[in-house]
Amino acid sequence: MVLLPTTVVGSYSVPEWLERVKTEYYQRRISAQHLAEINEVAIKAAVKDQELAGIDIVSDGELRRDNDVDYFLARIPGVHIPQRAKADYFDYYDAEVTRPLPELAGDKPGDRPGDGQSADTSTSLGLAADFLFTRQLTDRPVKFSFTGPFSLSRRIRDEAYTEPGDLVRALARRLNAEARELAAAGADLLQIDEPFLAGYPEHVDLAVEAVNLVTEDVPVTWALHVCYGNRYARPSWEGHYDFLFPAVQAARVDQLVLEFARKGLDDLRLIRQYDWDRWLGLGVIDVKNPEVEAAELVASRIRRALDYMPADRLMINPDCGLRHLAPDVARRKLRAMVAGAAQVRAELASH
Amino acid sequence: MDVDLRPVRKLRESAAARSAVGPIVEAVCASPADLARLRVVCDWIQYKQNFREPVVGRPVGDVGTEIAFDLRRCADIDLAAHIKQALAGPADQPGVTLEPWVSGRDSCIWRFNQLYWQALSHWEAATGREYEQSLPGGESDARNAEAARELILELFRIWDELAARRALPEELYVLELGVGNGNQARTWLDEFLALDRRHGREYYHRLRYLMGDYSPHVLERARRAVGHHADRVSALVVEATRPSVTLGFLAGKAFLVYISNVYDNLPTDELACVQGRTYRVETQAFLAEDDADRIAGQLGCRTGELVPLIDRLLRIGPELLSEASPDKCADTGQAVAFWQALWAALRLRERYVPLEGLDSYQVTPTLTGEILRPLIEGHGDVRMHVSNGALGSFTGTLPLLHPFGRVQCHDLFLTSSQQYRTGFYGPGKYDGSVVNWVNGPLLQLVASRRGYDVAYAPFRQRPGSNITTLTAQARD
Numbered sequence: 001m002v003l004l005p006t007t008v009v010g011s012y013s014v015p016e017w018l019e020r021v022k023t024e025y026y027q028r029r030i031s032a033q034h035l036a037e038i039n040e041v042a043i044k045a046a047v048k049d050q051e052l053a054g055i056d057i058v059s060d061g062e063l064r065r066d067n068d069v070d071y072f073l074a075r076i077p078g079v080h081i082p083q084r085a086k087a088d089y090f091d092y093y094d095a096e097v098t099r100p101l102p103e104l105a106g107d108k109p110g111d112r113p114g115d116g117q118s119a120d121t122s123t124s125l126g127l128a129a130d131f132l133f134t135r136q137l138t139d140r141p142v143k144f145s146f147t148g149p150f151s152l153s154r155r156i157r158d159e160a161y162t163e164p165g166d167l168v169r170a171l172a173r174r175l176n177a178e179a180r181e182l183a184a185a186g187a188d189l190l191q192i193d194e195p196f197l198a199g200y201p202e203h204v205d206l207a208v209e210a211v212n213l214v215t216e217d218v219p220v221t222w223a224l225h226v227c228y229g230n231r232y233a234r235p236s237w238e239g240h241y242d243f244l245f246p247a248v249q250a251a252r253v254d255q256l257v258l259e260f261a262r263k264g265l266d267d268l269r270l271i272r273q274y275d276w277d278r279w280l281g282l283g284v285i286d287v288k289n290p291e292v293e294a295a296e297l298v299a300s301r302i303r304r305a306l307d308y309m310p311a312d313r314l315m316i317n318p319d320c321g322l323r324h325l326a327p328d329v330a331r332r333k334l335r336a337m338v339a340g341a342a343q344v345r346a347e348l349a350s351h
Numbered sequence: 352m353d354v355d356l357r358p359v360r361k362l363r364e365s366a367a368a369r370s371a372v373g374p375i376v377e378a379v380c381a382s383p384a385d386l387a388r389l390r391v392v393c394d395w396i397q398y399k400q401n402f403r404e405p406v407v408g409r410p411v412g413d414v415g416t417e418i419a420f421d422l423r424r425c426a427d428i429d430l431a432a433h434i435k436q437a438l439a440g441p442a443d444q445p446g447v448t449l450e451p452w453v454s455g456r457d458s459c460i461w462r463f464n465q466l467y468w469q470a471l472s473h474w475e476a477a478t479g480r481e482y483e484q485s486l487p488g489g490e491s492d493a494r495n496a497e498a499a500r501e502l503i504l505e506l507f508r509i510w511d512e513l514a515a516r517r518a519l520p521e522e523l524y525v526l527e528l529g530v531g532n533g534n535q536a537r538t539w540l541d542e543f544l545a546l547d548r549r550h551g552r553e554y555y556h557r558l559r560y561l562m563g564d565y566s567p568h569v570l571e572r573a574r575r576a577v578g579h580h581a582d583r584v585s586a587l588v589v590e591a592t593r594p595s596v597t598l599g600f601l602a603g604k605a606f607l608v609y610i611s612n613v614y615d616n617l618p619t620d621e622l623a624c625v626q627g628r629t630y631r632v633e634t635q636a637f638l639a640e641d642d643a644d645r646i647a648g649q650l651g652c653r654t655g656e657l658v659p660l661i662d663r664l665l666r667i668g669p670e671l672l673s674e675a676s677p678d679k680c681a682d683t684g685q686a687v688a689f690w691q692a693l694w695a696a697l698r699l700r701e702r703y704v705p706l707e708g709l710d711s712y713q714v715t716p717t718l719t720g721e722i723l724r725p726l727i728e729g730h731g732d733v734r735m736h737v738s739n740g741a742l743g744s745f746t747g748t749l750p751l752l753h754p755f756g757r758v759q760c761h762d763l764f765l766t767s768s769q770q771y772r773t774g775f776y777g778p779g780k781y782d783g784s785v786v787n788w789v790n791g792p793l794l795q796l797v798a799s800r801r802g803y804d805v806a807y808a809p810f811r812q813r814p815g816s817n818i819t820t821l822t823a824q825a826r827d
Contacts, residue, residue: 016721088800092827201516212777231827232802235603236754239518 002315003348004341005056006280006334008146009225009257009323010193011068012046012329022066024088039064040133047137049327053133053334054342060134062321065230068147068195069155073283075125076174077104079156090232092224094206096107096157104177106255125178128185135186143189144182145225145331149175149214150207151196165206172213179218191223191257196318198228199236201243208251215252223255224283225320228263233288233324241267243272257281259319260287265301267309280309283319284340285333290325292332298340304346308335311348352379352386353731358395358422366422370393378430379418384438388415390625390732395655396421398779398786402460402699404639406430408437411703412623415613443701447643447657449636452702456618459636460778460785463694464616464667467783468566470668470687474783477687481532495812499542506606509549509755514552514754523557524605526598526751528591528744529613530562530569533576534798539609540580555583556700563598564690565587594618598751605751610760612818614789615777617740622720623703623714624734630703631712632734642696648680650689664690694783715743722797726768726790735771738790745794749775749803757824764791764819766807794821802826 014022018038022223025035046061065071066086069202070093073079078101081093132146149171177349179190192214197207207213215222226244243256248256256276260267271280284301285293298316305314316337322330361368372393379391390411396403405424409417418437427810427811436444450459467474475481488538507524513519527536540560547555560583570586577584591613638646640656641745647654660679664672669686680686704714709727712720714737729731748758765776766787777787795805804826810818 020721234750234754234802234825236825236827237518238520238603238754 001343002056004081004314004345005309006054006222006316006338006341007057008055008059008061008334009227009281009283009317009321010059010062010104010143010191011065011323012049012063013164013325013327015042015062015327017135018042018063019089023086026066026084026086026089028085029077032245036064043134044137045086047134048330050334051138051140053085053331054338055140057143058134058138059143059145062145062323064130066090068091068153068321070095072125072147072152073155076152076171087244093185094156095155096298097160097167099160100166101160101174103170103173105292110186117132124181125174127178128187129183131182131187132185142187143170143191143223144176145191145193145223146175146185147209148172148192148194148207148224150200150203151194154196154200165209168206168210169213172210175214176216176218177221179214183218187220189221189223190218191255192253193225195225195227195229195231195236197226198239198243201239204243204247204264208247211251221255222253223257223279224251224253225257225281227283227320229258230287230320230324233323235262235288245270249274249276253278255279255281255315257283257315258324260305261286261301261319265304268305271308276309277313278303279313279315281315281317282309284316285318285337287318287320287322287325287333289323290329292329293336293340295336295339295343298337302340302344306344311344352723353390353732354389355392355772356744357393357773361395361422365395365428368422369421371425372432375420375425378434382438384416384418384657384764387445390415390417392419393419393422394419394775395423395425396775396779398777398781400695401782402636402697402778403431404778406433406437406700407701408440409701409703412438412628412630412705414626414628417625417703423452427817437543444637445640445805446698447638447640449652449661449697450634452635452704455620455632455634455778456737458618458634458699459665460697460699461618463697463783464785466665466668466690468569470690471566471568473669473683473687477684478692478782498810498812499539502607502609503539503543507546507552508555509556509606510662513755514707517686518594518797520604520753521557522559522604522777523554524559524601525607525609526561526563526601526605527609527611528563528589528594528748529610530564530573530586531611532569533562533573535609535611536560536562536573536584537576537580540577540583544580547645547714558583560584561598561601562586563591563594565590592740593749594744594747601751603750603756604753604756606753606756608748608751608756608758609750610758610762612762614741614744614760615763615786616736616781616784617738617743618745619739619778619787620737621734622706622723622737623732624730625732629706629709629727631706633702633704635700637698637700638693638696639698646692646696649692652679660689661693664693691783694780699778712737714739715746716765718742718746718797722800723793726792730768733768733771735768735793736776736787736790738793739789741789742794742797745823746797746801749798749801750773752823752825754825757822760823761818762811762821763788763817764794764807764821765789766791766819768792791819791821798823801827 024030041293042063050058067091072094079095083097101348132143149168152171153168157166282305284298405421407419452579523704524777574586584755623630643654670683673680673683728796779786798805803823805823808819810816
């Protein structure tokens, strides 16, 4: 792996025409098959854009997803969504659970399919198939991201569990099964996104517990992305990452992917203060601002991070997904990020 | 021939409105117009001061003509003569043309509107009354103390919750856009201080109350009105349609943006959908021949000299006009009289120009006409305001909100697109300013695409008022 590898957080620019087509589907004016084909074309373009920008680890841009939550909730057995048409594709569904989610055979710890056994895919969420489509598009490493159990739970009206944490845990077990399928399909870098966690800092222990259920016995590199929300290109909450520590130290993940470009680099102090000894995904591109950063600015952010982290544990990425940026802006931001990382890499090589 | 009778409520209520319809149809049918290519539109224009003649003709691209009647003024006129003139086409109409054909938002009526706010003190001196007295009810709805209290208590509730989570910022920003004479700010701050003393959290000392207005004169007057809160208040010159230019520093910080009677006074275009095709309504300001002659006579000049003099008035205002052209306006009072006479006489011609695709039309610098598609397509013939200025202001304001912030706006809003089929919503004249009702469903749609919920409710503190309260806050 190259020093200071560049990657994305997950989502890629959704052009206005694609938004319109997606909305047409949710208003039942085009078929699911047509939308699926359009999405595949968009994913190919997104992967190509990332390659051309020089991104080392690419993603499918999450372009099949209507938003960060519903794509999963709509597939999880036991989550009831009374109304599946939407006025706009990006709107959230009203989802509910009225009885505990059905557990997959082998869901419980110690009762899972062993090596060589195939998982029951009859109730698969289909993420492995999504990954495989992307895998065959590129020779570069692929990051595959999905929303974590805590954030998913925040969009479900829970009328089933007396202990609210149990819904989070049940979702985590479902995602663990999915992660196993992804790993079996060849995924080697999986990322859990928890965009809602910053709004509920008092639940960080539960969120970490659930993250560990998701990652349990799935032998891949795991990343955990925590941001302050990026819905409609604005933060859902404000604050600092203090709430994550020390709880996140217990998370069985290999990378922590955080936003710094928009919020400033002050929270890097936490990395040192709590002696975070794993990888850090350093957000160096502000995804809420259409102004394209200069490569030099990106480089300066990386240099500053090097005061806190060694270069061989630093991954370079935008603050969050690029979905709300115009396509041209997204492309230029990625190019700036790659150029900034290259500058610092060259400086390190010359020393 | 299509006949579009819009003022449905008035037709039920008013015998005069009903009795005007028959003679109109008779007169149109007796005219030489090609009835197969003719649209007849009947409005009831509620503004006594407006920009319309009782009967006007509007070319609809190259496919036909629309003749529009103001039922309120059709009873006692020679309909045949007016129809003949309307059918003659805009180029053949006598009078003094003040501008080329332009989109509604680019019309010189907005220069008059701007002049009104910039030279308000002169206008008020001439009329002997403050502008608030010309508002319906004689005062701005913004001064209502009960409404202010309700809003402040809601803020306290949010701040208490954030404080409990240690997420309350040190500085608590409240922004008022369009400050009028400062009475709203004074009422609001007085109430805030009183309620805060009772609440006991000392929020008043963390409050930053920003007053934004594009008129330094208005700001100064407002600043005087809140002199006893001076250490909590800042005044900023803000271009209402582009608030982020001045207020970018406030992004994500404002807990309340309060706007009262601003949006209805910002430039707007109109679009029309006629028989499945979309048109932009172009306008051209003019003075009728008689009015132009009369005004020129009062100044002792030739009618041909009016256009450059009007342009000068709009550029430098009445005070300087009297210095620059003392031969025509000996003092400021005469210049203001000239201005008021012009304003009273000002009329707009209209024509419909085909739009080549909604995305070829720019609603605001960052928003194409695509956003209009759900409102304008597939609903038959309709003509609606685009509310460009209001939309620019609104979309520029939303990013200023703290995640728990809200916009509250009292104004003249349509709350359903259907209303465009059943009434007239501007432009009209309020004193020396322009008024158009705001396309509420469009604001709602745009906000929704950006993750904000917009709700409309009647202004509760004054039942029966036309004022509607818009509340916008982040969804999810």
